[in-house]
Amino acid sequence: MKPTQILFTDVSSQTWIEKVLLNSESHPEFSKQSEWSVDKRPLHGGPSEGVDLIEVNNGRLKLNIIPTRGMGVWNGMFDELPLGWSSPVKAPVNPALVNLSERGGLGWLSGFNELICRCGLISMGPPGTDAGGNPLESELTLHGRIANTPAHYVSVELDPADGGWIRITGRMTEGMLFGSQLQLESTLETQLGSESFTIKDRVINVGASEAESELLYHINVGAPFLEAGAQFAIPFEEMAPRDPRAAEGVTAYQTYLGPTPGYAEQAYYFKPVADEQGLTPALLSGREGEIGFLVEFVQAKLPCFTLWKNTQPEAAGYVTGLEPGINYPNFRATEREQGRLKVLQPGESYETEFKISILNNSDSVDAIRQKITKLSQQSPSVVHESPHPRFS
Secondary structure, eight states: OOOOEEEEEEEEGTEEOOEEETTTTTTTTTOOTTTTTTEEOOOOOOGTTTTTEEEEOSSEEEEEEEHHHHHGEEEEEEEEESSOOOOOOOOOOGGGGGTTTTHTTGGGGGGGOEEEEEEEEEEEOEEOOOSOOGGOEEETTTBSSSGGGGOOEEHHHHHHEEGGGEEEEEEEEOOTTTOOEEEEEEEEEEEETSSSSEEEEEEEEESSSSSEEEEEEEEEEEETTTTTTTTEEOOOEEEEEESSSHHHGGGGBBOOOOTTTOOOOOEEEEEEEEOOOOOEEEEEEOOTOOOEEEEEEETTOOOOOEEEEEOHHHHHHHHEEEEEEEEEEEEOOHHHHHOSSEEETOOOEEEEEEEEEESSSHHHHHHHHHHHHHHTTTTOOOOOOOOTTTTO
């Protein structure tokens, strides 16, 4: 049986479905499992007015995707385990209400509450003036624009192969007249009844001139995976703290505090190691090792990894970030000097891919820990105790 495609949004053809529920009643030919569904609806009230939400339910795993916010994943649930974090920003914010330039270029933070959001595409990292590249793009704001760019195309594919797959695809374009023109095509897919989902992205230079690009995935995890005594593990060749503040905790980067008043964020930059399939596992596991949040990314396509630790009190945003990227979240000029920017010719593109799995028992957590230990033994795992010029 061939896959079924349903078009939700297409600006070019003026196609728009405001509200729809797909399930075994509407599409029994896809799967007769009553649990699966794709529910598309608008949000109303306050800063969420005008935001579209797509809830994908594969029977065990539920994910809330926000096409209006760059196809970010707001939050989710696996069985009884909540996925995401408790941000001071409680609801999805319409990008029209986010002024990226306010507060010295930190306006991006006024909409930041997702489990997964992208940083890029033209720039990411801290705000400031970058004299290099296109002069129209020299005034940079925190983490770029793509997370606040609505999708102009959204579709759903119901593929009955191998027990059934749900795929959500969105397209966003970031650019301006006389500036760069980059398009992101993103597909999130999950198999019915599984504990995981995969995101595959393609960034294309659709303009007529050469364009620079940056991209990082801000994957943000809170309780119950994050807690006092939680553990982080990744196989790596080298690691360095981002700045002197991170250097203060470099010997304890693998462990977490509980919610801590006065805590200032710390970030660590890794050069990761991949397994035989080219995948790097990054694991956050609970104190007792009974649950785990696993990110596996294609290292050749995402060669940089950032660990962000932000164990402030719950009300201030108790969270950690597991962040694969094509580069590190330094100022764009620094990444240009290090040769980590993607320079795309007209029509040229690059692709990224990662998978998130929820581990809900100690056996599965232990298996990944052992895998990371074995991969770590195959590399030097150099830890720099202070910031290193190759990284920041």
